[in-house]
Amino acid sequence: MSGLESYVNNTVSIITADGRNFVGTLKGFDQTVNVILDESHERVYSMTAGIEQVVLGLHIIRGDNIAIIGQLDESVDSKLDFSAIPFGMCDSLEEKFGAWELFDELWEDGALDSAAINRDAPYTERLRLCRDTKDNAKARTLRTKGNELFHPKVKRYIEALKCYNESIAFSVKGSEDRAIAFANRSMICYELQRYEECLHNIRLARESNYPERLAPKLTKREEDAKKALMLRNEQSDSIKCQNKSKQCDSELTLSYNPCETVPQVAECLELSESERFGRYVITNRNLNAGDVVIIEQPFSRLLRDIYRCVRCEFCHRECIFTLIPCESCTVAMYCTNECMEKAYKRYHNYECPIIRDIWRIFTKLPAMSLRTVTTAISAFDDDLQAMSDHLRSLDKTKVNAFTMDWTQANARDIYDTVHVLETNQRYRDRKDRMGRVFYATIIFKLLTERTELSNICTMNADACELLMELLLRHTQTVPVNMHSLHYMEYQPEQRVYEIENHASACFPILSMLNHSCAPNVTRITLRDGRCAVIVTRPISKGGQLYDNYGMHHCLLSRKERQTALLKQYRFICECEACVNDYPLYHELPSIDTSRYGMIDAPALHAELVLHQEKKAAELMPKLRRYLNDIGQQYPRSETCSCQELFLRAFQILHMSSSESAEYWKYCNP
Ligand SMILES: C[S@@+](CC[C@H](N)C(=O)[O-])C[C@H]1O[C@@H](n2cnc3c(N)ncnc32)[C@H](O)[C@@H]1O
Numbered sequence: 001m002s003g004l005e006s007y008v009n010n011t012v013s014i015i016t017a018d019g020r021n022f023v024g025t026l027k028g029f030d031q032t033v034n035v036i037l038d039e040s041h042e043r044v045y046s047m048t049a050g051i052e053q054v055v056l057g058l059h060i061i062r063g064d065n066i067a068i069i070g071q072l073d074e075s076v077d078s079k080l081d082f083s084a085i086p087f088g089m090c091d092s093l094e095e096k097f098g099a100w101e102l103f104d105e106l107w108e109d110g111a112l113d114s115a116a117i118n119r120d121a122p123y124t125e126r127l128r129l130c131r132d133t134k135d136n137a138k139a140r141t142l143r144t145k146g147n148e149l150f151h152p153k154v155k156r157y158i159e160a161l162k163c164y165n166e167s168i169a170f171s172v173k174g175s176e177d178r179a180i181a182f183a184n185r186s187m188i189c190y191e192l193q194r195y196e197e198c199l200h201n202i203r204l205a206r207e208s209n210y211p212e213r214l215a216p217k218l219t220k221r222e223e224d225a226k227k228a229l230m231l232r233n234e235q236s237d238s239i240k241c242q243n244k245s246k247q248c249d250s251e252l253t254l255s256y257n258p259c260e261t262v263p264q265v266a267e268c269l270e271l272s273e274s275e276r277f278g279r280y281v282i283t284n285r286n287l288n289a290g291d292v293v294i295i296e297q298p299f300s301r302l303l304r305d306i307y308r309c310v311r312c313e314f315c316h317r318e319c320i321f322t323l324i325p326c327e328s329c330t331v332a333m334y335c336t337n338e339c340m341e342k343a344y345k346r347y348h349n350y351e352c353p354i355i356r357d358i359w360r361i362f363t364k365l366p367a368m369s370l371r372t373v374t375t376a377i378s379a380f381d382d383d384l385q386a387m388s389d390h391l392r393s394l395d396k397t398k399v400n401a402f403t404m405d406w407t408q409a410n411a412r413d414i415y416d417t418v419h420v421l422e423t424n425q426r427y428r429d430r431k432d433r434m435g436r437v438f439y440a441t442i443i444f445k446l447l448t449e450r451t452e453l454s455n456i457c458t459m460n461a462d463a464c465e466l467l468m469e470l471l472l473r474h475t476q477t478v479p480v481n482m483h484s485l486h487y488m489e490y491q492p493e494q495r496v497y498e499i500e501n502h503a504s505a506c507f508p509i510l511s512m513l514n515h516s517c518a519p520n521v522t523r524i525t526l527r528d529g530r531c532a533v534i535v536t537r538p539i540s541k542g543g544q545l546y547d548n549y550g551m552h553h554c555l556l557s558r559k560e561r562q563t564a565l566l567k568q569y570r571f572i573c574e575c576e577a578c579v580n581d582y583p584l585y586h587e588l589p590s591i592d593t594s595r596y597g598m599i600d601a602p603a604l605h606a607e608l609v610l611h612q613e614k615k616a617a618e619l620m621p622k623l624r625r626y627l628n629d630i631g632q633q634y635p636r637s638e639t640c641s642c643q644e645l646f647l648r649a650f651q652i653l654h655m656s657s658s659e660s661a662e663y664w665k666y667c668n669p
Contacts, residue, residue: 004029007071012037014061015068017153022061023072033063067153073141090162090309093331093359099366102126103438112434123442131450132329132356139171143181150188155668157188158660161320164188165309169325169333179210183218189321190221192666195229197321204324252532252654255291261405264509266293269545271402271512278422280514280544281402287539289627289646290620293521294533298505299418300347300375301485301529302368305331305359307502313348314339316485316503316529318658328352331359347374353450358443366439368482368504369474372418376470379411384456384463391466396420401508417508423476427570440471479568481511485525488611488651490661496609497657507531515569516546517553517561517577518635522647527656534650536643537631546575553577554585554640577635588637596630599623601641608648616652623649 007026014022014035024040040059102123106112123129146163149156164185171178186201202222210218256266268285287293303313310320312335323333326340329352334340344352351358351374358367380387394416401417425433444467447453457464485503490496510523510531520543522536539545549569551561558578565573576582591598599622607615623646630639 011072011074013070013072014066015148015154016065017067033066035061068148068151090306093305095360098361099439099442103435127361129357134172135170136172136175136177139167139177142167146184157192157667158663161188162309165323169330173327174209176209176211179205179208182208183210190225192663194321195225198225200322252292261407262402264296269293271400277514279512281512282544283539286541287535289535289537289631290624291535292532294509295530296507296509297530298507299414300371301503301505302371303503308333312339314343329355331355346378347371350374350451354446364504365478369478370443372474372506373470376415379415384466388462388466418506421477421481421511424480424570425476436472436475440475443471444468483507483510488655488657490658492664497611513545513547515549516575517551518575519546519548521545521547524651524655526654538628553582582635585640588635591630591633591636591638599626604645611652613652616649620649
């Protein structure tokens with residue numbers, strides 16, 4: 001009671017026993033802690049619609065329904081954009097006023113010529129650029145939020161874990177705040193029966209100066225976890241064996257002999273070039289639906305910021321229970337020290353002082369341009385002069401990812417194939433070009449103010465020029481060539497799995513595939529982060545392999561597709577679907593089912609969304625056979641739905657899926 005008095009006339013957050021969250025000004029309370037809130041609202045959390053704020057005004061909450069009541073830190077809270085927070089992920093770092101908004105403002109004012117090119121323009125003030133620092137006060141606020149979500153009457157463990165992880169990222173190394181966040185994470189691991197991770201976090205807490213006064217609690221949890229683990233180990237040998245065989249089964253290989261010098265590509269594929277298509281990929285033999293023809297590793301990749309407290313920033317593995325923080329920035333977290341060191345060597349040494357600002361003011365496209373440039377610089381062992389000499393003497397017309405000997409290639413050779421990706425520079429209008437100069441200039445400014453590139457660029461004009469050129473080049477190659485990486489996420493409300501995009505990547509070979517609104521191949525992200533290209537309907541010898549850039553004729557009208565493709569990819573699509581104006585899915589004609597038989601697509605779909613590997617493996621050969629029988633007849637509704645089902649079965653067997661389904665049974669919905 002005496003605690004509550006100090007909250008009167010302050011903003012409080014209340015979590016009720018049924019998991020609801022109310023925020024408002026505490027006007028008063030009685031002896032049974034019935035409370036009166038003024039100017040209040042409820043925060044309604046939804047898996048699909050983010051966080052909605054429902055205004056309630058003057059509101060009374062019964063004391064026996066209150067689980068937690070705490071004062072809100074308004075300075076932190078006011079910065080949150082609830083409409084933009086997907087509930088299943090972390091808060092996005094992107095702010096409402098960013099580089100794009102500043103550019104637009106300057107463009108409208110006609111002030112752009114000087115502002116965009118002048119590196120002394122007022123970016124710092126207008127975009128509130130500032131160095132990222134550890135902050136124990138923020139770590140405490142996040143930990144408190146985690147504690148509220150952990151409360152036995154709330155039990156939102158996954159969200160609590162993300163708060164603790166972010167608290168760990170903000171905390172200073174060796175601080176009590178770091179130690180307590182690790183200990184709190186161990187408490188959730190215990191609740192979710194992740195006893196090994198529980199013990200690991202207890203060790204991390206102790207190594208990080210865990211306070212003596214709280215030690216007995218930790219020791220008790222340690223004993224309990226050890227006991228539970230011992231019990232489980234006695235029962236689990238058979239489960240371990242089953243898991244092992246599952247992993248071996250899912251190894252995917254090319255359907256044909258790999259090319260001797262390009263082992264990631266089937267030997268039947270070739271690169272061609274024409275005025276109309278630029279470079280494009282053809283096959284010198286007939287291909288069947290289900291054939292795997294490319295399996296490629298990315299040159300560079302970038303985890304989306306909303307996964308920063310869920311996955312390792314380097315290898316992208318989901319490891320929400322054991323992430324460890326970069327000791328300088330508050331964004332990057334890793335699964336192991338090894339990943340942390342690799343990331344640092346490959347790109348994070350340049351990105352660490354600027355990455356928080358990058359995510360705050362930009363979207364993933366400029367962030368991916370930065371990642372491509374930093375990865376490229378490390379490919380040249382951070383020697384910008386050597387890089388400049390190499391690239392200035394490079395004959396770009398001779399670089400060919402399909403004829404280069406990848407078995408002998410070093411990191412510099414591989415970068416050559418990225419350097420020559422399409423920029424579409426000649427098709428960009430003035431505003432577009434100026435926008436990219438503007439973004440590249442901001443990134444350049446951040447890099448040369450805050451990283452070791454500062455010294456290099458001050459002393460070496462060549463290096464300075466090269467850095468700006470690379471940033472400008474890749475702000476253009478990225479929107480044309482970047483690929484999304486996916487995994488399957490469990491949706492507790494519908495109890496099904498959905499495809500989610502967790503990262504972006506640059507694949508120089510995959511980037512040679514052109515688009516069709518009626519594609520004949522598809523891509524899937526494999527568990528190890530590589531990407532596979534799979535044929536989805538028969539392709540005759542000499543035919544072109546067509547990917548789809550997100551504009552399928554089943555889903556969008558020709559006008560919508562062509563407008564979007566022209567805007568992002570700068571070409572007028574004249575694919576078979578555009579030329580023949582193929583209908584949307586629900587208007588497609590049927591095949592002759594009396595001749596080819598039929599599949600019950602809705603029933604198969606209902607089975608596949610349950611995500612059972614056995615079922616998917618059983619269906620794959622049937623779907624593949626059917627696709628090869630009917631695939632020449634296009635467009636037909638059966639062909640399109642069978643392609644979807646086939647892809648889904650493939651994804652179940654070869655794509656990674658989130659472990660979260662396992663945890664939801666311990667949480668309140
Ligand atoms: C990922 S690249 C594909 C490879 C590209 N042709 C090259 O030479 O690097 C995407 C670019 O290829 C071109 N492109 C892709 N599909 C096309 C199509 N169906 N017709 C004409 N150009 C296409 C566009 O310039 C597009 O921006």
